[in-house]
Amino acid sequence: MSQAFPFSAIVGQDEMKQAILLSAVDPSIGGVLVFGDRGTGKSTAVRALAALLPKMRAVEGCAYQCDPDEAASVCPICSAAAASRRARRVPVPVVDLPLGATEDRVVGALDLERALTRGEKAFEPGLLARAHRGFLYVDEVNLLEDHLVDLLIDVAASGENVVEREGLSVRHPARFVLVGSGNPEEGELRPQLLDRFGLSVEVSTPTDLPTRVDVVKRRDAFERDRAGFCAQWAGHDARLRRRIVSARERLPAVRVPDAALEQAARLCMQLGTDGLRGELTLVRAARALAAYDGDAEVGDAHLRRIAPSALRHRLRRDPLDESGSGVRVARAIDELLPA
Incomplete structure (x- = not known):
């Protein structure tokens, strides 16, 4: 997996960074919508978040990364194996939802390999399962197909994904922070989905010379030596991570x-x-x-x-x-x- 640009190295865009950090402190705020010009660091900031967040406790081997300390919100498999489940530390998921994704890819579907080779009906979790307890990122969210918008609205409201198709009936937790980005020139967002975002920020191309120069210098340094650049900013990211943890404890x-x-x-x-x-x-x-x-x-x-x-x-x-x-x-x- 390629290294992400360090969050603390992003120049300017303070409102966007503040919104993303606060959603990490308290996910109940809701999602974050970032609208603005192309090339202003929208997707860079979201992907940098993955490396910034402290690891979380999850049930070992669980496809939904259930929290072992929350018995009331675990999946049916973890609930049935409550006595034997073990926990481990895993990175907080930041999952991309591509514009061209099918509904089966998003919600999950029949595991065809197991159905054909073993004759078993088994559920293959989708992107919503992977994003549980983390972040689901939709770039160009204003171009997302209507049926996927409806699906996201339902799941975001209930915190649960229900799949009933092909002889399957599956219900699993799907609580995530929805992060969307887009360019308003390419179309507006449906009001029903817009209301599901807790925070909305607008980003624009920097207009002052020092900021533009600083952005180019840092991005160029990152592209030429990713490992060295990330090591240079590792201390800054570590301080941000500790601040997030302290804020969660203080909240x-x-x-x-x-x-x-x-x-x-x-x-x-x-x-x-x-x-x-x-x-x-x-x-x-x-x-x-x-x-x-x-x-x-x-x-x-x-x-x-x-x-x-x-x-x-x-x-x-x-x-x-x-x-x-x-x-x-x-x-x-x-x-x-x-x-």
Whole structure:
């Protein structure tokens, strides 16, 4: 497997990196959507995440990488073998979902080799099984076929994949953080899937000379000597990894006072977001940010920093306001949460 570009070596794109790191601290925030120009580090950041994340405990030999410490959410095989199962440390999965993937490849299907050679009906897990407890990455997510979009919406909502076909009836856990990237010029994302992303960030091509030069220098150094470049940044990635682990441990103790909840609700009311998913995501993301920063309590500063990512994709289009959603969120923040 080729070495991924180090996460800590990515130049700029601070909002994107913040969103990805917070989703690693608290997966309940939901997925991350990254929209922007080509060649701005979208897929690089997601693939760098795989090497950055600390390893997780999983049941040895389990195709779904079940957590041995969560008896209520294991697959039927692990549940039946509770007394004999052993745990080991495995990398957190970051699984690519190609645009051309078939439904069988995504959800799983009949294991044809075993069916033909042994006459057995056995289930061959798909990409959703591999992504359980990790990240499912869809590049050019706005070009994904409609039937796969519907499938992802169902599984993301239930946390479970149900396969009933070819004489098989299989149900297994499939909880993952959905990460999508794309170029808005190539098409919009369906609203039903857009709402399933907890955070949405916009990236653009750097416009200042020093940043552009730095990006080219680092990428060129990486391509010429991948091992040496990764070794150079290994210490920076290790510090980030420790910070993620500390934030996860600190997260349950972070307080969200009523004042912060009221500010989050006011902000969503001011922007006219539909439903309450905006408030829930904003509060969860602000809590994760506080834990990542080492703070004991969520305050206005945390809400200010994360609100654009949590709310910009939840706004209705206003025919009387030609400004973009990011500008509307910034105006509301300045009015309700002045620095």
